């Protein structure tokens with residue numbers, strides 16, 4: 001579908017977007033990562049800048065180029081992402097947590113490359129929980145900041161998919177939650193996406209599909225409408 005005209009409806013708004021996927025080091029040469037390419041988050045940052053917003057992109061290991069017109073803060077681990085988000089969110093009108101954050105990190109990082117031992121056919125990694133950045137932002141006072149979360153789910157049933165999204169929105173204190181269905185080849189590195197946007201009363205406010213850029217504009221349409229309402 002043709003993109004609708006947006007003009008500069010986000011002019012003067014400060015938007016912070018996290019994108020990509022965190023990497024949790026094990027030793028100097030290895031990490032635990034995930035399949036997030038950063039495409040959807042980068043598209044949101046780029047679209048917001050085109051609509052006049054002042055955009056900070058907190059970029060975790062992007063597999064795509066950085067967009068123009070944005071301030072970029074590069075991070076790698078969940079703990080680095082958290083620090084950058086907490087700092088940037090303090091002055092933001094909108095925070096979009098599109099990054100895929102590792103839920104766990106290795107309990108310790110080896111200073112030296114981990115060596116395998118002859119005869120040992122298994123090895124166990126001990127992991128510890130990472131902080132939930134979105135939930136922390138949602139639990140802290142954030143008057144005047146619209147908090148947008150994402151939920152990437154493999155649930156094939158669309159009603160159950162929405163229920164998972166609603167549960168995550170409530171659990172994390174987000175104002176809006178963008179749900180998308182992912183699979184081995186769907187969602188992450190793909191150029192196309194399909195999402196539902198859940199609002200503060202659990203209602204589906206909008207659906208958006210197509211290129212990640214048109215999905216980005218669909219999400220920002222909802223954001224812009226809510227910001228405009230808040231000005232009334």
Ligand code: CTP
Nearest residue numbers: 097099101103130131132133134149150151152
């Ligand atoms: N998120 C976060 N910090 C984490 C984990 C997730 O801020 N440590 C954010 C993501 O950026 C996303 C939302 O929370 O906006 C949902 O992430 P998701 O991985 O779908 O949800 P989880 O709460 O981690 O639940 P699950 O056990 O399904 O992974």
Ligand code: CA
Nearest residue numbers: 100101102103
């Ligand atoms: Ca998770």
